[in-house]
Amino acid sequence: MVDTPARPSWTTPLPQLPTPAGPDVAALHRRAGGENFTVASLLLPPRFRRRLMSIYAFARLVDDIGDEAPGDRNALLDKVERDIDRIYAGYVATDELWADLTVTVHECGIPRTPLDRLVQANRRDQQIKRYRSFDDLLGYCELSANPVGHLVLHVFDAMSSERAALSDKVCSALQVLEHLQDVAEDYRNDRIYLPADDLDRFGVKEEDLAATKANREVRALIAFETQRTLRLLDEGAALVGTLSGVARLAVAGYVAGGRATAAAIVNARFDVLTTTPRPRKSRTIAELARSLGGGR
Ligand SMILES: CC(C)=CCC/C(C)=C/CC/C(C)=C/COP(=O)(O)OP(=O)(O)O
Numbered sequence: 001m002v003d004t005p006a007r008p009s010w011t012t013p014l015p016q017l018p019t020p021a022g023p024d025v026a027a028l029h030r031r032a033g034g035e036n037f038t039v040a041s042l043l044l045p046p047r048f049r050r051r052l053m054s055i056y057a058f059a060r061l062v063d064d065i066g067d068e069a070p071g072d073r074n075a076l077l078d079k080v081e082r083d084i085d086r087i088y089a090g091y092v093a094t095d096e097l098w099a100d101l102t103v104t105v106h107e108c109g110i111p112r113t114p115l116d117r118l119v120q121a122n123r124r125d126q127q128i129k130r131y132r133s134f135d136d137l138l139g140y141c142e143l144s145a146n147p148v149g150h151l152v153l154h155v156f157d158a159m160s161s162e163r164a165a166l167s168d169k170v171c172s173a174l175q176v177l178e179h180l181q182d183v184a185e186d187y188r189n190d191r192i193y194l195p196a197d198d199l200d201r202f203g204v205k206e207e208d209l210a211a212t213k214a215n216r217e218v219r220a221l222i223a224f225e226t227q228r229t230l231r232l233l234d235e236g237a238a239l240v241g242t243l244s245g246v247a248r249l250a251v252a253g254y255v256a257g258g259r260a261t262a263a264a265i266v267n268a269r270f271d272v273l274t275t276t277p278r279p280r281k282s283r284t285i286a287e288l289a290r291s292l293g294g295g296r
Pocket residue numbers: 035036037059063144145146148149150152153167168170171174175176178179251254
């Protein structure tokens with residue numbers, strides 16, 4: 001967990017002064033190591049890595065407020081929105097996270113909509129703990145995951161409406177796969193992202209998700225969601241073929257991370273309750289080769 005973010009100090013464009021007030025950016029970056037966002041970024045030139053990490057740190061900060069911050073989370077998200085206002089009003093922050101994000105926004109001409117949407121996703125998390133249908137869940141992904149893809153496309157100067165549509169499929173699939181990995185943890189936090197319609201259809205009761213081992217019904221449900229999500233990922237993987245150079249490498253890495261995660265869920269025989277299935281590095285590398293080669 002990060003410290004509750006103190007409001008960064010902002011200044012008009014002047015030399016930046018260090019301030020201890022901001023969130024622990026190094027800790028946010030360290031946590032990036034284990035997550036799909038950075039699978040490929042280790043291979044990228046520093047300029048792109050720096051930009052991606054600034055976006056990652058922002059997304060992580062907003063997510064941590066939404067998931068873990070003590071106190072009034074909506075008020076903290078209000079503050080984040082005011083800090084986004086400042087970026088677009090031409091101010092320069094004096095703490096690292098906001099200063100880095102400001103540079104990325106201006107270097108890449110990033111519009112504010114995806115940043116705002118990530119904030120909205122976390123507002124929604126404060127109110128909505130269950131989803132009725134898969135479409136409802138995809139509606140949530142439009143706020144929580146798809147904006148990340150748009151930010152990444154801007155970082156690589158590769159944004160177009162066609163690519164954004166493919167990117168949305170990849171990002172939604174990555175988000176749902178993460179939900180499938182985290183069923184047990186989410187349930188402990190009174191959140192169920194598995195669509196209620198599907199629980200009913202497979203005869204799964206909410207309490208079944210509290211068990212330390214998945215029963216047959218839960219495994220059938222997870223198998224169904226994994227298969228459906230892999231299809232979505234495969235459709236979106238066409239994005240890789242529209243890109244070249246470092247953008248192609250990065251996006252192939254994200255697709256590979258998703259495929260390797262799905263493989264880990266399959267290898268766990270869809271029991272996501274006993275342990276959290278984690279992708280093997282060797283599988284991720286094999287999937288990277290496949291995704292890069294245009295394999296869908
Ligand atoms: C162009 C392109 C396709 C880029 C892909 C970018 C990418 C890695 C998107 C992932 C989106 C995602 C799963 C966000 C939630 O992660 P989280 O760790 O915040 O999830 P949590 O809310 O469950 O913790």
